[in-house]
Amino acid sequence: MTLAVWNAPVADAAVSGLASAADRDRWDLRHLRPEACAAAVLKEQVDVALVPTTMALQGAEGFDVIPGVAVSSWKYPFARILLREGLRGPGAPTLACDRRAVLEQFAARVALREHYSIDPELAPYDAPTPGQLLDGDESAALLTSTDLHALPDTGRREDGGLVMDLGQEWFELTGYPMVWGLFVAREDTLDPERTAALRDRLQASVEHRPAWVEQAQHPALEAFFREDLRLRYDDLVVASLTELKHYLFYESVLDDVPAFTFAPLPEEEGKKEGRREKAWGE
Structure with missing residues (x-):
């Protein structure tokens, strides 16, 4: 599977679970500018991309969001x-x-x-x-x-x-962390097994937090990795996205307030994930 991710330390941390996985040869990572990541997935040059949240919202009807993962933070030194x-x-x-x-x-x-x-x-x-x-x-x-x-x-x-x-x-x-990016695929292009495998590897990235901190080349980056970076798509992310959607709609950047569709998971996991997303208001 080919993924486009930002050429930035925050993205390297977010995909560190892929780089260290036993099946790491399965994941082909390409580092691009954030806006170029969105273009790459739309042009079918990659299977999945980490895209800025505004771009994910503006293209919501054509994207499937990878469930369970998001890049958010309390502070953002960049x-x-x-x-x-x-x-x-x-x-x-x-x-x-x-x-x-x-x-x-x-x-x-x-x-x-x-x-x-x-x-x-x-x-x-x-x-x-x-x-x-x-x-x-x-x-x-x-x-x-x-x-x-x-x-x-x-x-x-x-x-x-x-x-x-x-x-x-x-x-x-x-009152919520800013959601900087989401992993997306083109609509209906991932099967449940590939979605689950990718989600699991991305969620495993947080286990590498001590390595992120150790490798940081700046005190602000060290503090960011230790205290501020979050990689879960959870209730705080949903609340922050809701705020962002409303501001985008109010400023006429969006014509409506879109709801994300998520890439499919195996049947039992999909039912569980669907119940959780519904409870969060998505």
């Missing part, structure tokens, strides 16, 4: 909001950002508006480095990178600015 003048700056700042980071853009706008009454106008850049956004003239910046050494520390800056963790802002707004 996405930080910089307000150059802190919370006392303009109520409608210009927010410099990477145009490819669609989920992060949306979450940042919602968090700033709902939490701080700040309604930013996006100023998208084409594949910028964090340094380019930091050097820009915009009054705010959404900084996204897998290189944590390139991002400023969270908290107050000596120049009066404020840097915030986007994942923490979502949690403080909603």
Whole structure:
């Protein structure tokens, strides 16, 4: 089975159960940009892809979600909001950002508006480095990178600015962890046995948490792996997805509030999973 996953530490952790499995030769991993993962599964270049949650929701009618697994977190060191003048700056700042980071853009706008009454106008850049956004003239910046050494520390800056963790802002707004990505296949392309095998291997990834922490190359990444990264599709994920769906609908990003369909499981497991999803409101 071929899987497309993000070229990012969070994705490496999420699929670590595949890389260490006894049947690891069965799993062909391809590392791509998040938006390229979605394109790869749609173009039938891979069987399954880890895709940003907004893309999974927008393509819900054509996707089957792998049950039982999701990438969520309480904090997210890979996405930080910089307000150059802190919370006392303009109520409608210009927010410099990477145009490819669609989920992060949306979450940042919602968090700033709902939490701080700040309604930013996006100023998208084409594949910028964090340094380019930091050097820009915009009054705010959404900084996204897998290189944590390139991002400023969270908290107050000596120049009066404020840097915030986007994942923490979502949690403080909603009370739930932000769901960054879901594993999806094209609709009706996986049989129950392959779905169950993939789910089991992905769920086993969390057993490698001590290795994630040991291999982390930055203190913020070490803390993220130890305390914040979650890999289960559970009731907290469903609640967070519900909040995200409602905001996407309110902002007219979605025409309706879609319900996911899940890739099939063997009959008895499928009945059990279906009862659980119904109880969670999906």
